[in-house]
Amino acid sequence: MAVSNVQIHDQVKVHYGSIATSGGSCCGGDCDCNSDSSALYESAALEGLHADVVNLSLGCGDPVAIAGLKPGETVLDLGSGGGIDCFLAARQVGTDGRVIGVDMTPAMLEKANANKDKMGVTNVEFRQGYIEALPVEDSSIDVLMSNCVINLSPDKPAVFSEAFRVLKPGGRISVSDIVTEGDFTEEMRADAAKWAACVTGAIDVETYTSMIAEAGFVSIEVVDKANAEKIVEHNPGMPYVYSARVTAVKPG
Numbered sequence: 001m002a003v004s005n006v007q008i009h010d011q012v013k014v015h016y017g018s019i020a021t022s023g024g025s026c027c028g029g030d031c032d033c034n035s036d037s038s039a040l041y042e043s044a045a046l047e048g049l050h051a052d053v054v055n056l057s058l059g060c061g062d063p064v065a066i067a068g069l070k071p072g073e074t075v076l077d078l079g080s081g082g083g084i085d086c087f088l089a090a091r092q093v094g095t096d097g098r099v100i101g102v103d104m105t106p107a108m109l110e111k112a113n114a115n116k117d118k119m120g121v122t123n124v125e126f127r128q129g130y131i132e133a134l135p136v137e138d139s140s141i142d143v144l145m146s147n148c149v150i151n152l153s154p155d156k157p158a159v160f161s162e163a164f165r166v167l168k169p170g171g172r173i174s175v176s177d178i179v180t181e182g183d184f185t186e187e188m189r190a191d192a193a194k195w196a197a198c199v200t201g202a203i204d205v206e207t208y209t210s211m212i213a214e215a216g217f218v219s220i221e222v223v224d225k226a227n228a229e230k231i232v233e234h235n236p237g238m239p240y241v242y243s244a245r246v247t248a249v250k251p252g
């Protein structure tokens with residue numbers, strides 16, 4: 001039987017809440033997320049980050065590297081986790097810019113705020129909320145990024161529609177996410193634990209980019225796509241799973 005959106009949110013919250021409270025060094029038994037930040041980021045980018053930030057990296061790519069951030073810009077990170085991408089973006093936008101991270105999991109927000117104190121930054125703010133109903137003003141964001149989160153949403157069209165609402169005209173999207181070639185069966189999608197581990201919530205890359213277009217975005221590009229077998233083990237009967245970096249623009 002299909003699981004409801006509320007059940008998925010609850011399962012995902014439990015999963016990431018337990019990672020946040022267990023110290024974040026490993027995801028535990030049924031985990032397919034990536035806690036090895038050195039595999040995702042250029043080592044120079046990680047220099048100067050507090051060890052607790054680097055050790056709570058649960059992404060599947062590096063959306064900051066392709067975002068083309070400029071000093072003074074306002075950046076929004078969907079599903080900010082322990083905050084690694086927010087702290088990387090904060091350096092690039094400088095003290096005239098700011099970064100807002102949104103996450104629904106209270107324990108993860110606590111970690112992110114503790115990491116903010118350790119980093120001593122003032123241009124980063126973490127807000128509790130759902131990426132399907134963002135606690136962010138209309139047309140207030142220059143760049144929206146996200147790292148391995150939208151695949152976890154049970155309502156992806158709502159996420160892209162909210163992204164469109166909060167971005168300024170001409171604003172950009174830069175996301176890393178798990179996508180597939182082919183689709184999981186309904187039965188596989190009903191496995192909420194695998195969904196929470198960034199596997200069965202992932203959708204075909206063509207469907208993903210169509211949803212972005214339907215929300216109103218243009219210049220949609222899959223910048224690169226890497227086999228995600230190191231993150232998500234491939235099993236027979238499953239579609240191929242990739243980590244993709246996707247960019248798009250809200251028409252000016």
Ligand SMILES: C[S@@+](CC[C@H](N)C(=O)[O-])C[C@H]1O[C@@H](n2cnc3c(N)ncnc32)[C@H](O)[C@@H]1O
Nearest residue numbers: 016057058059079080081103104105130131147
């Ligand atoms: C795989 S982790 C990625 C964290 C971070 N982006 C990183 O790269 O380390 C997913 C994060 O997204 C949050 N999340 C998942 N679904 C969400 C939703 N629908 N609304 C808000 N936050 C969500 C989780 O609480 C978790 O912190």
